[in-house]
Amino acid sequence: MEEAVNLNTHAGNGQGRSDLFPSTHWSVVFAAGGSQAEPEMAGAALAELCQIYWAPLYGFVRSRGHTVHDAQDLTQSFFAYVLEHKVYARADRQKGRFRSFLLASLKNFLADAADRERTLKRGGAQIFLPLHEEQAQEAESLFQTHSGMSDEDRLFDRSWAEALVATALGRLLADYKREGKEQLFNELRMFVAGGAGPLPSYTELGHRLGITESTLRSHVTRLRARYREALRAEVRRTVDSEAQVDQELRELLHVLTQL
Amino acid sequence: MGKPLPSGVGVCSMCGKPLNAKGDCLACLLRTGLDHAAVETKPTVLAFGDFEVEQHPDGSCWELGHGAIGVTYLAADKVLRRRVALKVIEVPPAARGSQAVRDRFLREARAAAALRHPNVAAVFQFGTSPDASHCYYAMELIEGETLAARVRMDGPLNAKEALKIAIQIARALVAAAAHDLIHRDLKPSNIMLTGDSEVKVIDFGLAKAITNAGGEMDLTHGEFVGTPTFASPEQFGGAPVDARSDVYALGGTLWFALTGLAPHSGKTLEEIRDGKTRDRLPVAQLIARKVPEPLVKLLRSTLAIDPGKRPASARELMEALESCRRNLTRRVGVRSEEAALRSEAFSRALTNAKACAGDRESLQALFESAVKKAAAVSKKPFKRNWAYLQTMLRLIRAYHRGEYDQVSDDALVWIIAALNYLVDPFDLIPDSTPFLGLIDDAYVVELVTDKTRRTLDAFMTWETAAH
Numbered sequence: 001m002e003e004a005v006n007l008n009t010h011a012g013n014g015q016g017r018s019d020l021f022p023s024t025h026w027s028v029v030f031a032a033g034g035s036q037a038e039p040e041m042a043g044a045a046l047a048e049l050c051q052i053y054w055a056p057l058y059g060f061v062r063s064r065g066h067t068v069h070d071a072q073d074l075t076q077s078f079f080a081y082v083l084e085h086k087v088y089a090r091a092d093r094q095k096g097r098f099r100s101f102l103l104a105s106l107k108n109f110l111a112d113a114a115d116r117e118r119t120l121k122r123g124g125a126q127i128f129l130p131l132h133e134e135q136a137q138e139a140e141s142l143f144q145t146h147s148g149m150s151d152e153d154r155l156f157d158r159s160w161a162e163a164l165v166a167t168a169l170g171r172l173l174a175d176y177k178r179e180g181k182e183q184l185f186n187e188l189r190m191f192v193a194g195g196a197g198p199l200p201s202y203t204e205l206g207h208r209l210g211i212t213e214s215t216l217r218s219h220v221t222r223l224r225a226r227y228r229e230a231l232r233a234e235v236r237r238t239v240d241s242e243a244q245v246d247q248e249l250r251e252l253l254h255v256l257t258q259l
Numbered sequence: 260m261g262k263p264l265p266s267g268v269g270v271c272s273m274c275g276k277p278l279n280a281k282g283d284c285l286a287c288l289l290r291t292g293l294d295h296a297a298v299e300t301k302p303t304v305l306a307f308g309d310f311e312v313e314q315h316p317d318g319s320c321w322e323l324g325h326g327a328i329g330v331t332y333l334a335a336d337k338v339l340r341r342r343v344a345l346k347v348i349e350v351p352p353a354a355r356g357s358q359a360v361r362d363r364f365l366r367e368a369r370a371a372a373a374l375r376h377p378n379v380a381a382v383f384q385f386g387t388s389p390d391a392s393h394c395y396y397a398m399e400l401i402e403g404e405t406l407a408a409r410v411r412m413d414g415p416l417n418a419k420e421a422l423k424i425a426i427q428i429a430r431a432l433v434a435a436a437a438h439d440l441i442h443r444d445l446k447p448s449n450i451m452l453t454g455d456s457e458v459k460v461i462d463f464g465l466a467k468a469i470t471n472a473g474g475e476m477d478l479t480h481g482e483f484v485g486t487p488t489f490a491s492p493e494q495f496g497g498a499p500v501d502a503r504s505d506v507y508a509l510g511g512t513l514w515f516a517l518t519g520l521a522p523h524s525g526k527t528l529e530e531i532r533d534g535k536t537r538d539r540l541p542v543a544q545l546i547a548r549k550v551p552e553p554l555v556k557l558l559r560s561t562l563a564i565d566p567g568k569r570p571a572s573a574r575e576l577m578e579a580l581e582s583c584r585r586n587l588t589r590r591v592g593v594r595s596e597e598a599a600l601r602s603e604a605f606s607r608a609l610t611n612a613k614a615c616a617g618d619r620e621s622l623q624a625l626f627e628s629a630v631k632k633a634a635a636v637s638k639k640p641f642k643r644n645w646a647y648l649q650t651m652l653r654l655i656r657a658y659h660r661g662e663y664d665q666v667s668d669d670a671l672v673w674i675i676a677a678l679n680y681l682v683d684p685f686d687l688i689p690d691s692t693p694f695l696g697l698i699d700d701a702y703v704v705e706l707v708t709d710k711t712r713r714t715l716d717a718f719m720t721w722e723t724a725a726h
Contacts, residue, residue, distance in 0.1 A: 145280055162279060165288040192291055194284030196269035212330055214305070215319045222319075224291060231292040246293060253289045256276065 049098060049237065050079045052167050055139035056159035057106055062143045063152040064110060072136055078109050097248060098238035099160055103153070157255040164252070168231040169193070175226070184209075184219060191220045192227045307395045308386045310334040310345050324405075324448070336383070336397065343383060343397040346462070355391040364394050371463055372396075376434035378427045380451060380461040401459045406512065407447035410519050418551055420456065421516040422584045425509060427458035429580055432505050432573030435463060441500060445508035446489040447515050454669075487531045488521045492564050495532040503566040506576050510561030510569075517554075518544045522562055536564055554583045612676035626655050626675050651678045654718045663721060670714040 050057075054075060061071040061078075081087070087105055142159055149155045169189075176185035187209060190199060200208075206216040235245045270277055271284035279285050305312035305320055312332040313321040321333040323344055334345035354360045368385035375381060385396035406424065410416065416424070428450060435442065442449075442463050451459040487495075491507035494500055514522045522541065523534035540562055545555050557579050563569045570576040615621035651674055657663040658671065666674070 141280065158285075161285055161289060165283070165285060169283075169288070192288065194271040194273045194278070194287040195282055196272060196278060198272050212320070212322065215322065218319045224294075227288075228291050228294060231288070235292065249289055249292045253286060253293070256286050256289065 046083060047079075050082070050102075053099075053102065053160060053163050053238075054079075054135060055142055055163050056156050057102065058136075058139040059143040059146070059159045060103070060106060060152055060156045061110065062140075063147070063149075063155055068140060074110070078106055081109060097240070097244060099157075099248070103156055154255055157252060161252045161256065164234055165231065168227065168234045171234070172223075172227055172230045175230075185223070188220055188223050192224055305332070305347075307334075307345065307347060307388060307393065308384065309336055309338045310343060310384075310395070310397055311337055312345065313342075333400070334397065342400045344380070344400045344461075345395055345397050347393050347395045349393055350387070350391060352392075361387055361391065368394075368396055370438065370440060374435055374438050374440055374463055376431055378431040378458050378460060379434065379463050380459045382463075398461060399459070401451040401453060401461070403451050403453040403459075405448045406450035406452055406516060409452055410447065410516060415519040415548060416516045418517065418549075418554055419584070419587055421513055422554070422580055422587065423456060424450070424452065424458055424516060425513040426577060426580045426584065428460060428509055428512065429573055429577035431458070431460045431463070432502065432509065433577055435505075436502055436573050441502055442505045442508070443494070443500065444490075445505050445512060447512050450512065487528050488524060489515075491566070492532070492535045493566060495528075495535070501566070502573055503569050503571070506561055506569050506573060507563075507566075509573075509576065510558055514545070514558055514562070517550050518548055520544055551583070551587055553586055557583055608679035609673070609676040611679065612672045615672075615675075623659070625679065626659075628679075650715050650719060653722065654715065657718070657722070662725075663718060665717065665721065666714055674714060 057078065058071055058075045061074045062068070066074060082102075082105060142162060143155075146155050146158060149158070169192075173182070173185055176182055187205070190197075202213045202216050202220075206213045209216065211219075231249075232245050235248050236242070239245055239248050269282075271287060274284060274286055274290075276284055276286040304314070312334045315321055320330075323331045323333055331344055331346045334343050335341075336343050350360075364387065365385070368382070372382040372385060380401055381399040383397045383399065385394070387394045404412075415421075428445070432442070432445075440463065442460065444462060445460070449461050451461055453459070489508045489511040491500070491504040494504055511522055514520070520541075522544075523531060523538060525531040525534055540559060542555060542559070545558065550558075561569055561576065570579055612625060615625050654663065654666065654674065655671070655678070658666055
């Protein structure tokens with residue numbers, strides 16, 4: 001059998017789809033912070049990122065001993081503070097990543113009692129980010145799962161990784177749904193997300209799904225490629241350069257393997 | 260370092276790391292982002308000789324069908340730049356080293372490729388992969404569906420249409436006999452039907468070639484060649500097989516077309532074999548479908564256990580089938596003059612529409628004349644065809660506005676013909692003149708239903724989604 005492999009990507013692949021992802025790159029926030037050119041855009045970009053990574057910050061606040069309600073208020077207030085005071089404008093571009101920036105900012109925020117008091121009051125009256133009950137419950141549940149971890153920074157990083165992959169998987173699922181392939185996604189998800197049970201053989205699964213082994217292999221390859229691109233696109237939004245995508249992923253993976 | 264991570268729902272079977280609360284492995288999920296092997300490349304192109312398997316937009320191979328013996332793909336002939344149906348059969352590892360096996364496959368495939376007939380899908384080329392792991396043959400690509408799919412979709416056919424198909428299959432068998440070829444695996448899924456119910460028998464003479472190559476048929480049992488449900492009793496016993504096996508299989512295929520069922524079925528090879536050699540034919544199935552008596556009689560002889568009691572040759576069977584059809588046509592002709600008038604009206608409308616095909620202005624004029632006539636008549640005489648009429652009008656209007664371009668020119672001609680037919684015979688036959696779904700007007704149903712209803716259904720789906 002002759003096989004021809006072309007390393008070029010083709011239409012409809014992850015690269016072509018990347019425009020579906022919102023262009024809320026961290027670099028946009030940086031750029032706006034520096035020039036004040038497009039504050040609305042930067043604010044919107046930051047607000048969306050904050051929404052996605054609400055749970056890790058909430059977990060961090062909880063790990064500092066605050067009650068559920070206080071932690072919710074503090075997290076909301078922190079975001080309001082960041083957005084309102086354009087804290088991102090003071091961010092050091094060289095330091096790069098959104099994750100580090102957010103954690104450092106949160107620590108400063110929590111350390112500054114007077115500021116906290118002030119923003120707590122303001123945040124209570126003026127909530128910039130909508131907080132859904134389900135989101136709050138999930139964040140609390142995540143915190144409870146990992147509350148045994150003594151290192152609060154690691155807890156934050158782990159929660160961050162959870163939020164990151166959940167967003168990437170969610171976006172990918174939405175793509176498959178749009179293509180009418182939700183069932184296929186659910187059947188093949190384990191090839192990306194792993195699981196407790198062993199992976200089924202291609203022959204067995206192909207038979208169950210009524211497709212040939214070669215078609216199944218091609219679906220799995222494609223799912224992995226698309227997930228990889230979705231994940232990297234999500235990371236790309238929180239770092240300042242393509243090179244930092246790999247670095248960010250390695251760091252998060254390192255945190256997990258150290259646990 | 261903190262305390263050990265609380266266990267989630269277990270550990271990952273792939274990397275051994277703890278799973279999260281959702282049962283996902285966070286480490287695997289992150290690692291994939293760094294996995295350069297997961298970078299999407301153009302999916303591997305399956306290629307066999309001059310043929311490249313085509314792919315869907317999502318990169319999967321474009322399968323036309325698959326069974327236990329292999330997969331049929333849509334493929335491109337890189338040399339002649341045409342599309343073909345490419346059947347690929349995996350050769351069992353034990354048979355791959357055998358030159359004799361390879362030679363036998365090529366000999367049989369060569370014989371099959373020599374057969375050229377309008378009712379046989381031509382075999383263009385055949386070969387084996389360099390590592391002998393696969394053998395393949397490229398066939399004429401037929402735009403249509405299998406008889407099995409047609410019956411599954413639309414239900415059993417009426418006697419006239421079933422006979423029309425069976426006669427064409429018999430013609431193919433007659434042509435094959437001249438080449439001393441036996442199909443050996445004649446069955447509804449090997450009968451392709453084009454939109455006009457023209458028959459193309461596929462895989463002619465290749466069942467033996469496949470077996471020679473070490474491939475296995477649907478149910479492997481020693482030297483069994485064929486698909487058990489439609490195979491002749493002698494194919495089960497390893498007795499010499501001649502053209503009368505194909506006669507038997509054609510009988511089974513015709514039975515299926517008329518009833519939607521196989522004359523003998525079973526869950527195992529043994530059950531099917533026993534049914535064929537012991538049980539009486541379930542003729543009640545034919546009677547329930549009001550199959551005319553001469554055809555029932557012909558099916559009894561065609562499906563006789565003893566080959567000696569079957570029509571002796573494909574030609575004899577073809578003549579018997581044609582005789583049945585003549586009887587049927589006479590009966591219908593005597594019974595209904597109106598049907599003949601309607602058929603004539605539709606033929607006239609179709610001739611007009613076809614004459615305008617390719618000339619958008621003429622087609623537009625024809626359409627507008629039909630629209631005017633349709634607008635001038637009231638809903639009442641059209642009864643249940645009214646909805647179809649309205650849908651046709653909407654479809655053609657949307658087509659002309661450029662909103663709906665998913666209708667082929669061919670289907671458009673038929674729709675305009677149907678539209679004119681609906682309007683034209685109104686004066687001629689001022690009664691309820693339904694043509695879609697009416698059984699007694701077999702000719703018109705046969706022609707119009709398939710061409711228009713699917714197009715209209717697709718249009719209605721589009722319209723519903725669009726609005």
